[in-house]
Amino acid sequence: MAKVLIVDDSRTSRKMLRNVLENNGHVIVDEAMNGQEGVQKFQACKPDLVTLDITMPIVDGVEALKMIRAFSSDVKIVMVTAAGQKSKMIECIKLGADEFITKPYEPGEVARVVESLLS
Amino acid sequence: MFNQIFGKYLVDSGRLTEEQLQDVIESEAEVRVKLGLIAVAEKLLTKEQADEINQLQTIMDKRFGDIAVMKGYLNEETVASLLKKQANVYMLFCQTLIDKEIMTLEEVDQALADYQTMEGFTHSDMDDLVSGDVDRTVRIFLPQDSALDAQLCGIMIRTVLRIINENAYVTKAFMVNELTVDNFAMQKLLGDHTIYVGFAGASDSLLNVAEPFANEEFERVDMDALDAVGEFINCVNGLFASDLSVKNINVDMAPPEYFDSPVKLSGEQICVFPVVIGDEPINFILSVDSSIQVTPIGE
Numbered sequence: 036m037a038k039v040l041i042v043d044d045s046r047t048s049r050k051m052l053r054n055v056l057e058n059n060g061h062v063i064v065d066e067a068m069n070g071q072e073g074v075q076k077f078q079a080c081k082p083d084l085v086t087l088d089i090t091m092p093i094v095d096g097v098e099a100l101k102m103i104r105a106f107s108s109d110v111k112i113v114m115v116t117a118a119g120q121k122s123k124m125i126e127c128i129k130l131g132a133d134e135f136i137t138k139p140y141e142p143g144e145v146a147r148v149v150e151s152l153l154s
Numbered sequence: 155m156f157n158q159i160f161g162k163y164l165v166d167s168g169r170l171t172e173e174q175l176q177d178v179i180e181s182e183a184e185v186r187v188k189l190g191l192i193a194v195a196e197k198l199l200t201k202e203q204a205d206e207i208n209q210l211q212t213i214m215d216k217r218f219g220d221i222a223v224m225k226g227y228l229n230e231e232t233v234a235s236l237l238k239k240q241a242n243v244y245m246l247f248c249q250t251l252i253d254k255e256i257m258t259l260e261e262v263d264q265a266l267a268d269y270q271t272m273e274g275f276t277h278s279d280m281d282d283l284v285s286g287d288v289d290r291t292v293r294i295f296l297p298q299d300s301a302l303d304a305q306l307c308g309i310m311i312r313t314v315l316r317i318i319n320e321n322a323y324v325t326k327a328f329m330v331n332e333l334t335v336d337n338f339a340m341q342k343l344l345g346d347h348t349i350y351v352g353f354a355g356a357s358d359s360l361l362n363v364a365e366p367f368a369n370e371e372f373e374r375v376d377m378d379a380l381d382a383v384g385e386f387i388n389c390v391n392g393l394f395a396s397d398l399s400v401k402n403i404n405v406d407m408a409p410p411e412y413f414d415s416p417v418k419l420s421g422e423q424i425c426v427f428p429v430v431i432g433d434e435p436i437n438f439i440l441s442v443d444s445s446i447q448v449t450p451i452g453e
Binding site: 092 | 215370389399407
């Protein structure tokens, strides 16, 4: 079981991800609607794992990844992407992203990615 | 999609009742054989391989056969021979109408000729329509010969059929400079092209996209429902961006924008592509290399 922070501007996406993660025994410690809020909540709740949507207003997922990595090299970070964001994925790998999941979510894939990071 | 398009014409022209059309479509579903099923039955794929390909189809805008070849499970020759075993959609539709003694083959042929005249389609257009191929069908309904428009609309309708409603269909698209809509979800693509993509609804019609995508019921088209529509658009645009990147065309997606009260859309080249989902038309809006301004009504 891991403490997870979900950062995504879409309520629909947050809800889908919360359902999948909770069904796999994880605890959602908080949710954030953009990268800026995500970094603040990361510092406040110290999760084991953060899911970061790449496309968000105010501060996007790539910037938020950079900021969170400045605070912690240990936290597991899963980037959430739509198909067709390959160049951003490469940038995220360079910045220290651990894994990627693609929308629309496939529950088995989400569970597999999270379990592999936590094992 | 042919069944829904031509079937709607048969209903509108009084040749078929709504109930008969539903009965024909449902009966066809029983006899339509999926490529994966044929491949498994002929022991060319294991069930696990077919399931894996079905799963990949949820995140890749590719056909079953294309993914099977890409994974090295089947070669192109085998896929071609499997495709031949699938019935042509037009023949299947005709056969079902005839079997149920609703229409004769001559009556169906005459109706198809009348439909061609009404829509002003060429013989080549009709070949595209009866082929049942989504991309070929989409092209004949678009008002201008734009490869990007056709590619994006093809991906959109295939994704609608796969995730939202398998009975959705399109009607003729048109170009406007202004359009007033009750609610609107939109996403911009920026990069080598500037593209505006959205779904506009009248009253609560967008719930037909929001509810199946989010797997949730909404009371009305509020910001939460529009958020679900926006996420669906995001998935469509992601597939589109992925296809473009293969041709070294790069676009990136901006966060979606939502409007839950009436707005006026204005621009120089707005393509409006009506998609009928659950009997309600929803307008798929796109503008390639031209902008769309969204103004709340009353301002």
